[in-house]
Amino acid sequence: MGKTVLMQGNEACVEGALAAGMRLYAGYPITPSTEIAEFSAVRLPQVGGKFIQMEDEIASIACAIGGSVAGVKSMTATSGPGFSLKQENLGYACLAEIPLVVVDVQRAGPSTGLPTSPSQGDIMMARWGTHGDHPVIAIAPSSVSEAYNLAIRCFNLAEKYRTPVLFMMDEIIGHLREGIEIPDHVEVIDRPTVDYPDAKRMPYQIKEGQLVPKMAAFGEGQRYNITGLIHDESGFPTNSTEEAEKLVTRLMHKISDNYDDIVQVDQVNMEDAEVAIVCYGGTMRAAITAMEKARAKGIKCGIFRPITIWPFPERELLAASEKLKKVVVAEHNYGQIVLEVERIIKNNCKLGFVGKVNGTVITPEEILAKVEED
Amino acid sequence: MAKMELRLAGSGGQGVILATVILAEAAVIAGKQTAQSQSYGPEARGGSCKAEVIISDEAIGFTKVQHPTFLMALTQKALETYCHNLPEECIVLIDDTLTAPEELKGHNVIKLPILSTAAEKVGKAFTANIVAVGAINGLLHLVDHADLEKAVMLHIPKGTEALNLAALQAGIAMEGDVKKPAKAAKKAKV
Amino acid sequence: MIDTSNVSEKTVNTSDLIYKYMRPEHLPHIWCPGCGHGIIMRDVAQAVENLGLDRDKVVLVSGIGCSSRAAGYMDFNTIHTTHGRAIAFATGIKLANPELEVIVLTGDGDASAIGGNHLIHAARRNIGLTVIVMNNTIYGMTGGQYSPTTPRKAFGTTAPYGNLDRAFDLAGLAYGAGASYAARGSAFHTQQTIQMIQEGIRHQGFSIIDVASVCPTYFGRKNKKGSAVDMLRWQKENSVTVEQAKKMTAEQLQGKLVIGVIHQVQYPEFTFEYQKLIQRLAKEREE
Numbered sequence: 001m002g003k004t005v006l007m008q009g010n011e012a013c014v015e016g017a018l019a020a021g022m023r024l025y026a027g028y029p030i031t032p033s034t035e036i037a038e039f040s041a042v043r044l045p046q047v048g049g050k051f052i053q054m055e056d057e058i059a060s061i062a063c064a065i066g067g068s069v070a071g072v073k074s075m076t077a078t079s080g081p082g083f084s085l086k087q088e089n090l091g092y093a094c095l096a097e098i099p100l101v102v103v104d105v106q107r108a109g110p111s112t113g114l115p116t117s118p119s120q121g122d123i124m125m126a127r128w129g130t131h132g133d134h135p136v137i138a139i140a141p142s143s144v145s146e147a148y149n150l151a152i153r154c155f156n157l158a159e160k161y162r163t164p165v166l167f168m169m170d171e172i173i174g175h176l177r178e179g180i181e182i183p184d185h186v187e188v189i190d191r192p193t194v195d196y197p198d199a200k201r202m203p204y205q206i207k208e209g210q211l212v213p214k215m216a217a218f219g220e221g222q223r224y225n226i227t228g229l230i231h232d233e234s235g236f237p238t239n240s241t242e243e244a245e246k247l248v249t250r251l252m253h254k255i256s257d258n259y260d261d262i263v264q265v266d267q268v269n270m271e272d273a274e275v276a277i278v279c280y281g282g283t284m285r286a287a288i289t290a291m292e293k294a295r296a297k298g299i300k301c302g303i304f305r306p307i308t309i310w311p312f313p314e315r316e317l318l319a320a321s322e323k324l325k326k327v328v329v330a331e332h333n334y335g336q337i338v339l340e341v342e343r344i345i346k347n348n349c350k351l352g353f354v355g356k357v358n359g360t361v362i363t364p365e366e367i368l369a370k371v372e373e374d
Numbered sequence: 375m376a377k378m379e380l381r382l383a384g385s386g387g388q389g390v391i392l393a394t395v396i397l398a399e400a401a402v403i404a405g406k407q408t409a410q411s412q413s414y415g416p417e418a419r420g421g422s423c424k425a426e427v428i429i430s431d432e433a434i435g436f437t438k439v440q441h442p443t444f445l446m447a448l449t450q451k452a453l454e455t456y457c458h459n460l461p462e463e464c465i466v467l468i469d470d471t472l473t474a475p476e477e478l479k480g481h482n483v484i485k486l487p488i489l490s491t492a493a494e495k496v497g498k499a500f501t502a503n504i505v506a507v508g509a510i511n512g513l514l515h516l517v518d519h520a521d522l523e524k525a526v527m528l529h530i531p532k533g534t535e536a537l538n539l540a541a542l543q544a545g546i547a548m549e550g551d552v553k554k555p556a557k558a559a560k561k562a563k564v
Numbered sequence: 565m566i567d568t569s570n571v572s573e574k575t576v577n578t579s580d581l582i583y584k585y586m587r588p589e590h591l592p593h594i595w596c597p598g599c600g601h602g603i604i605m606r607d608v609a610q611a612v613e614n615l616g617l618d619r620d621k622v623v624l625v626s627g628i629g630c631s632s633r634a635a636g637y638m639d640f641n642t643i644h645t646t647h648g649r650a651i652a653f654a655t656g657i658k659l660a661n662p663e664l665e666v667i668v669l670t671g672d673g674d675a676s677a678i679g680g681n682h683l684i685h686a687a688r689r690n691i692g693l694t695v696i697v698m699n700n701t702i703y704g705m706t707g708g709q710y711s712p713t714t715p716r717k718a719f720g721t722t723a724p725y726g727n728l729d730r731a732f733d734l735a736g737l738a739y740g741a742g743a744s745y746a747a748r749g750s751a752f753h754t755q756q757t758i759q760m761i762q763e764g765i766r767h768q769g770f771s772i773i774d775v776a777s778v779c780p781t782y783f784g785r786k787n788k789k790g791s792a793v794d795m796l797r798w799q800k801e802n803s804v805t806v807e808q809a810k811k812m813t814a815e816q817l818q819g820k821l822v823i824g825v826i827h828q829v830q831y832p833e834f835t836f837e838y839q840k841l842i843q844r845l846a847k848e849r850e851e
Contacts, residue, residue: 006395006402006410024660045842046849050659055685059652062645062682066625066656069643070664074656092646116413176437177395177410179402218641218657219664221620225636227644236590236636237644288435364436 002182009147009173010035012180013103014043016151017075019186022101023049024074026063028056028082031115032171033105036077057082061089061102068098069226071217073155077103081112083122083129090164091130092228094251097162097204097212099191101154104166105174106281108332108359117359118171120281120332126166127310133248135255137262138166138310142284144178149186150307156189157262161254162212168309170332172282172361191215194222205233212254255311264307265316269295273302275371276320278341279330280306282361287330289364294371301371309337314344321345328352328370330362375406377430378516379439382506383456384448386423389503392529394425396507397516400525401429404517409437422452429516444514446506447472448488467506467513484513486548492541501541504530508545512552519546578606585609585619587639594633598784598792600751600777601698605634607754607775608667608696611761623666625654627679629705630779631671631698648678651686654693662835665765668695672713673703676732680712683734684741687770691834694764695772697734700779708782719786734774739827745771747825751778752799756823763825769833776821 007015014036017025025040027033037053044051050067054060060076067074078086083104093100106122108114122129126138137157141147147169154165194203194216203224204213213233216222229237230244238244255262266284269291270276277287287303294301304320304327306313321327326349329338338353345351352370356362380397382390391412401408412425426439442460446467447453453472460466466478470485486509492502504526511522523542530538582588586609595601612622622640626632628647635642641664645653650668658666675683675697686693702720703709710720710727713734717726735746745767749757757775764771778784778795789795799821806824809817 004402004405006399006408024656026656026659045838045845048842048846050838052655052659054652054655055681058649059655059682059685062649062652063656063659065645066643066653066658067660068656069653070657070660072660074660088646089649172411172437175411177398177408178434179398179406179408217661218623218643219621219661223620223639223641225642225644227636228646229644282437285435285437292435361438363438363440 002184004179004181006177007144007148007180008035008177009141009144009169009175010105011039012144012147013077013151013167013169014039015182016148017101017155018043018047018049019148019188020152020155021073021188021190022075022155023047024064024067024072025049026052026054026060026067026074026076028054028060028078030057030079030082032107032174033077033079033082033103035174036103036105057085058089061086061100064100065089065093065098068100069218071220073099073159075101075103077105079105079107079115080109080119080122083125087125087129088131091132091134093164094130094134094136095228096226097215097251098164098226099158099162099215100164101151101158102164102166103169105169105171107171108357114359116171118282118332118361119357119359120168120170120283121334121336121357123168123309123331123333124336126168133252135163135251136166136310137161137163137255137308138168139307140168140170140281140309141173142281142305144173144176145180146307147173148180148182152186152188156187159191160189160211161258161262162191162215163255166310168281170282172285176282194220202233203235204231206250211258259311259315262308263311263313263316265313266303266305266307267316267320268303268305270302270304270320272300274300274325275328276302276304276324276326277328277330277367277371278304278317278337280309280337283330283332286362286364286367290367290371293364293368297372299371312337312340312344317341317344318348321348324349326350326352328354328367330354330367330370332356332362375429375431375516377428377432378444378514379442380427380429380444380446380510381424381439381442381456382426382446383422383424383452385452386421388448389500390423390448391425393503393507394427396522396525396529397427397429397510399528400511400517400522401427403521403524406431406517407434409434411437422449422455424452424456444510446510448502448506465513467509484552486551488545491544491548495544496537496541498537498541501538504538504541505545508542509548510545512546512549581606581609581613585612585639586637590637593637595630596781598778598780599630600700600779600796601630601634603751603754604696604698604757604775604777605637607749607757607761608634608669609638610758611765614758615762615765617665617765621664623654623657623664624669625650625657625666626669627671627674629671629674629703630700631669631674634669634698648674649682650674651679651682651693651695655686655691658691658693659835659838662692662839666693667765668693670695670697672697672699672701672734673711676712676734676737683738687738687741687743687772689834690742690744690769690831692768692836693770694761694767695738695770696761696764697772697774698777699734699774700777700783701731702779702783704779704782708786718783720782721786735772735826738770738772742770743772743827744769744829744831745825746774746827747772748774748776748821748823750776750799750803750821750823752796753803753823760825767828768836769831
């Protein structure tokens with residue numbers, strides 16, 4: 001393995017992205033994600049990549065989509081208010097199937113909220129923020145190491161499935177410094193490219209055995225059309241009801257049919273657990289300490305942590321809930337993922353909730369209290 | 375080594391955040407686990423600010439300091455802001471120009487001339503955080519001094535190596551002034 | 565009136581242009597009879613033909629609105645983006661691959677209302693895009709609402725008592741924001757407009773060609789401007805050159821369409837400068 005270095009979460013995100021092949025970053029300053037722009041500005045030109053500070057959040061995601069269309073792996077990063085602004089073009093990238101990574105270092109909202117305080121209040125916006133039915137992949141890191149390694153995974157999934165991937169960081173991890181081991185080698189996946197002249201004129205056609213349509217970069221000679229309108233395999237707009245249904249269905253299924261490849265969940269001490277803490281992102285750190293304290297008190301406590309938030313690991317949670325007495329959901333919001341958990345576990349076991357919206361961090365004791373509650 | 379939870383407080387611009395980053399860096403170099411975080415926003419730009427670092431041989435769960443084993447304050451205001459509800463065993467290091475509040479009676483309060491050493495002995499007031507880093511390691515023996523020196527060198531501007539090394543040595547040398555923290559605490563005026 | 569008799573006629577047969585540069589399978593277009601946009605689209609094809617550009621290296625980026633449909637009809641690398649954001653998408657394409665000729669086809673609402681911020685910042689940044697505004701002074705796609713270039717007192721469905729706003733001068737706006745090439749053409753003045761588009765593409769830096777289009781369906785009908793032919797005739801009869809305009813008073817310029825190059829200057833282009841930065845850092849590392 002490689003050497004261990006001290007890194008901040010936001011910096012690790014950039015280094016992971018670079019290792020995955022990011023060569024264009026477009027962004028706008030916003031706390032607490034700004035360091036991602038700052039590190040990108042330093043690092044990208046050093047490796048022949050491009051950094052640009054755009055005039056606003058909307059332009060930033062548009063610019064990153066443009067970069068990807070020209071064949072360059074691209075990323076943008078923001079925080080709550082900026083994530084709201086990016087939603088329209090996020091939908092564009094979903095529909096037009098443009099690989100892209102969007103980082104949201106979540107902060108307390110709503111509106112301008114508490115700019116420097118941690119939150120996980122954007123987790124439902126990640127799923128439903130842009131209009132219309134669309135597929136989504138969202139991933140949340142719980143350590144600085146994961147900020148690095150999962151940033152790579154975000155790019156790999158974006159390229160493999162030709163879709164934007166949301167990296168749902170939070171202030172806790174974004175601003176945390178830890179030692180991380182930089183691997184000597186990382187697995188990098190690139191988008192499926194076009195075999196000429198085969199794909200000419202049918203840029204959205206999928207042949208046997210393909211997950212997604214092959215993608216040509218602008219300038220390579222395919223001269224195809226990309227649109228945010230419902231389109232057929234030719235890439236041109238259509239009003240056909242059949243084509244509309246076919247396209248949206250295919251987009252939804254390219255994610256849901258590959259659940260096993262996309263969904264990752266971290267289950268800690270779940271073998272004998274009677275109580276499970278369900279948490280994600282930075283909240284995991286309090287959960288670990290809470291679980292240790294509970295175990296010390298003789299409570300069979302485990303942790304169920306979705307690494308992939310969307311699609312939500314519902315199969316694993318349903319299976320786990322059948323053996324549990326109680327699930328305690330801990331998240332830095334007024335109750336978002338807990339609704340998903342409630343839907344999945346039905347009445348298999350009891351459900352407790354620890355939420356926080358005052359900008360402070362959920363403590364291990366607060367989780368422990370819910371774990372101990374009857 | 376037992377888990378050490380350090381909280382450093384001062385006024386914005388004194389470099390307490392960098393001091394915790396350097397301690398975290400030294401911990402990584404020494405092969406230990408560490409988690410460093412800080413207060414952000416306006417308070418980091420002028421008001422009282424705090425930064426935290428946890429150093430442990432074991433993996434670190436919760437990343438925030440809950441039961442400080444050590445508190446350092448470089449200004450009276452920072453001291454009064456962060457001196458509350460400290461565990462009994464928490465060692466408190468303050469600049470010798472500060473007065474320990476009544477609340478810290480019974481605590482191990484160590485006074486060291488951090489600010490004046492930086493300004494007068496080293497010759498640059500802005501090296502106070504490096505003096506402090508040396509003093510902290512001298513007191514707590516978190517890492518080998520050599521690892522700390524490497525960490526300092528990674529986080530200072532080029533051309534200031536000699537100056538910062540002098541600051542670090544001056545801080546480490548303060549260990550001699552405080553033979554045993556327990557005794558020092560008895561001597562300390564509270 | 566501008567004398568057009570001495571403009572050389574090197575136009576290729578329109579049918580040939582269509583087969584070479586359009587996507588005939590996606591024609592006829594959706595524009596109304598008499599719309600000026602088709603003329604401007606043809607001007608773009610003619611300019612590309614005259615310059616002998618490699619079509620595979622030409623990218624057309626459009627936003628939303630009537631103008632935005634032009635991209636899909638033309639046989640280049642084409643991307644039909646979101647409302648107002650064409651310039652921001654184009655910025656990413658150009659930055660990622662500066663070898664591409666990136667042309668933005670936009671409308672007055674797309675470029676200067678919802679996309680106004682991107683327009684001025686791309687101009688300030690002097691990134692090598694060629695922005696062609698099909699300026700029909702109305703929102704046509706949504707049915708005739710007033711736009712940022714609708715003249716004062718003119719009517720629209722959302723200006724039923726006459727427009728109270730003042731109109732933007734888009735070429736002037738871009739010039740003020742730092743565009744290094746700004747020109748104005750019209751649907752009537754095809755030869756001059758083709759020339760300006762060619763210059764804009766050749767220009768190293770941000771260029772904008774604000775082309776006065778005609779919308780007989782909405783602007784024309786709402787404002788009693790007559791037929792499409794009447795509206796084109798108006799462009800012919802009420803236009804003056806930039807040179808002529810310099811000698812005219814503000815009063816004399818009232819209601820006139822000033823055609824020509826408003827501003828042109830050489831200034832370092834953004835992606836070129838970025839490439840230099842990359843090279844500089846690489847060299848520093850070697851040393």
